[in-house]
Amino acid sequence: MADDPKIYQDGVYEMLWDCKFCGTEKLLGKTHKFCPSCGATQDPEWRYFPSDAEKVAVKDHVFVGADKTCPACNTLLAGNVEFCTRCGAPQTDAAQAKLLESRTRAESETFEREDRDARQVAEARGLNTPAPTPKRGLPWWGYALIVLVVAGIGFGLYAAFAKREVVGTVESFAWERTISIDRFSVVPSRSLCDAMPLDAYSVSRSYEQVGSRSVPDGETCNVRQVDQGDGTFRQERVCTTRYREEPVYDYVCSYSVNRWVPGRTAVANGDKSSAIVWPNPNLSCGGTGVTLGCEREAARREAYTLNLRSGEERYACDVPFAMWDGARIEQAFNFQVGVVFNNPDCGTIKPAGG
Ligand SMILES: [Zn+2]
Ligand SMILES: [Zn+2]
Known part of the structure; x- marks a missing residue:
């Protein structure tokens, strides 16, 4: 049963950040827009998720959008300001703080503090070396499989529809009623x-x-x-x-x-000699x-069969009674047979030269 998951809100908490200038750690993302030690403005790239034990709740939080960094003076601004509160420069959404990837755990587990160092190192690497383009498409055996399937379908169609013309002569007659x-x-x-x-x-x-x-x-x-x-x-x-x-x-x-x-x-049942x-x-x-x-x-069923010979091949075809009744021994008939399985297509049978 694939129901859509239900989502229950479970509170709003402070991100943590480290001051990249003086090295002060575990500053509060919401409360400390500036480093309390050196006064430097907060860099959103230096934020990280706290461990469960370090979590600090934000009371009555009003969300006004992701923070922006002023492109002119680098001051961190609230998401809804249109002009920098420090230098007055107009703000666009372009300088909006990049969001960290969400993280998920089972209810029985606990979150550790996110490793900001490791993330920044990984991001720096990702910027320097272009991410390897993910291989698209199928492994080689996938293509092989497709080729086989297409060949199989092709052969099946060929077997079903490829026909050749045959001339056969009547060798004997048979009828059966059940x-x-x-x-x-x-x-x-x-x-x-x-x-x-x-x-x-x-x-x-x-x-x-x-x-x-x-x-x-x-x-x-x-x-x-x-x-x-x-x-x-x-x-x-x-x-x-x-x-x-x-x-x-x-x-x-x-x-x-x-x-x-x-x-x-x-x-x-019988042949033409019997009633x-x-x-x-x-x-x-x-x-x-x-x-x-x-x-x-x-239910009643009846069938009238011409037994035909063409060279060394023998064919049997059920035909309408009138055709069966009018046919003679050694009379020639044209019909088609499958190229692959040599099966007669009795719907195509007709007297030769007629
Ligand atoms: Zn600082
Ligand atoms: Zn500014």
């Missing part, structure tokens, strides 16, 4: 008792597990910290609903019903009153 016969039989069955047919008999019922369903069972949460760019970060709990499987019970019935089910097939007739179905109790063991006709 009658499918249903038999009224006892069918053992099993279903939910609610769904049992009305004519069921010999019923035994039991109460048992018939499936399961997912029921909500609390939430699984992670803790996420999001840099807001104004010297604070907000902490939120990101929760997804947990589910457990619960068995579902119902009454299940085992029973018998009497139904028509496919039984035997009656067949008659074309339907087989005698010899139905059991074929009259009125249906009882177990009685039979009825289900």
